[in-house]
Amino acid sequence: MTRGGSTRAWRALRAAVAERDGYRCTYPQPDGHPCRQYAPLAGPGAGHADHVVPVKHGGTDTLTNLRWLCAPHNLGRGTNPDPAPLRDWTW
Structure with a gap:
């Protein structure tokens, strides 16, 4: 999906x-x-679908570049990089 795609596709x-x-x-x-x-x-x-690599920094609207965040973490992060990488935890 590219920027400016359909709202239905983004949803x-x-x-x-x-x-x-x-x-x-x-x-x-x-x-x-x-x-x-x-x-x-x-x-x-x-929750919010968050870009791991922000679009501003070349990130894409793909499942591999999106993750689910609570509102405080997504809104507090803005377009800044993560403070620490997320390990592969099995939960």
Whole structure:
């Protein structure tokens, strides 16, 4: 999907990211573990599909470059890089 794509396509991609990540925030904490805050697809406390590599820095709208974050982590991050890489945790 490219920028300026259909809203329907973005909504489907966003839903796929949320489902893949179990509707849990994947933002890396200082200890390397993910936040894991529950963030539903809609309503109060809804999560955000976040670009691991921000579009501003060449990131793409692909499943491999998107992850599910709680609103505080996504809004606080802006277009800054992650503070620490997220390890592959099995949860």
